[in-house]
Amino acid sequence: MARTQEFDTSKALGDARRVFWDKGFDATSIADLEAATGLGRSSIYHGFGSKRGLFDAVIQDYMDTILRPRLTLLHNPAHPAEGISTYLTSLSDALEKTADQTTNRGCLLLNTAAGIAGNDEALRLLIDGYQVELRDGVAGALRAADPTQTDAMVLARARIVAGLTMGALLMARVNLGEALSTLEAAGEQAQLWLPAGSQAR
Amino acid sequence: MARTQEFDTSKALGDARRVFWDKGFDATSIADLEAATGLGRSSIYHGFGSKRGLFDAVIQDYMDTILRPRLTLLHNPAHPAEGISTYLTSLSDALEKTADQTTNRGCLLLNTAAGIAGNDEALRLLIDGYQVELRDGVAGALRAADPTQTDAMVLARARIVAGLTMGALLMARVNLGEALSTLEAAGEQAQLWLPAGSQAR
DNA sequence: TGCTTTGTGTAACGGTCATTCCAGTATATA
């Protein structure tokens, strides 16, 4: 039918992600995106419609390839008590892996929440939805590890883990060590909620 | 010696704060600031040097008039056990006060943290310093309420309260109710750390 | 009252931004 696309879409999304993650949406220019992806403006606009279209595609890709896979760690059928600690250490590892670069990135989605999300209903709902997924994932892990907890207790504890996760990811942009320590404190607190004898690790 | 300034500096800082808080630094234009403050460009540049100079002044003013005063709530000599819950409810009240409006959600400083690129070392240090103040303030309150805790225990618990505070403030921009519930969960968890009989409230 | 100094208003500047246009290129199908 026609000419074939020369660039690899998922590679381009990964390259663009890096720039948006470092600089944020506003501070990223089309020229930055051209340089990072190797694409020309034409290809960017043909493929994604606009800067915002590319950003939305990047966010979607980020959720699919990074956030969601990590959420599944919370659900560990064989060893229910280990879900939360596995999740938290996975997060710590990911944060440390970006530590060698000059910028600490935290979480692309949460950085976005602090920026444009307030004035952008669609983005707000997206981020809120993810927060619910995270919190409920933690709640499921808590429930599986100790079915005797009341619903209210599970919810309050899930909020603590999810809230600390977000606090740590935000702080990672400013002080990586403190962020890692916060995740560690979250893990230790979660251990205390496990019934004796089922402690992870 | 010369002509007197016609505008009230602290009013101007408050007006500018509202815009920066709502839209973030990048997305705020000089025209926005003119409209919000009622000042002309000349006065802005004469008084603050640049857009960034005004922003820095706004941040300084924000810390002096909002953040620091609230931090003092953590230190309650008469009733040490009440410091943390007083602080958290003060925060909740402040968040709820913005419930009707869509703007000014969360914390100006933490929103800034998510937005800064790696090159702004000064801003990074400022935000990190505040985080330390918050965490150590909580640690002081915990220690005062129960001097029998080990240092490691105090630090870990302080990280939990401070981390949850940041997580809630970030989330406030996206889901206010969830943010308030997170603060509540933080308060309840802190209650459990108090020695029996000294429970606040 | 004149003079100096500082604050304000207006207009313009160069630069950068996201976006568009158009000509040219490659390819799958007919």
Next chain:
DNA sequence: TATATACTGGAATGACCGTTACACAAAGCA
């Protein structure tokens, strides 16, 4: 092979950005 179709390169566009230049206005001091 011919052709319709989709992709790409490069230049141009108009809008908006932060900042500056300059003329004028007000107020303290002589």
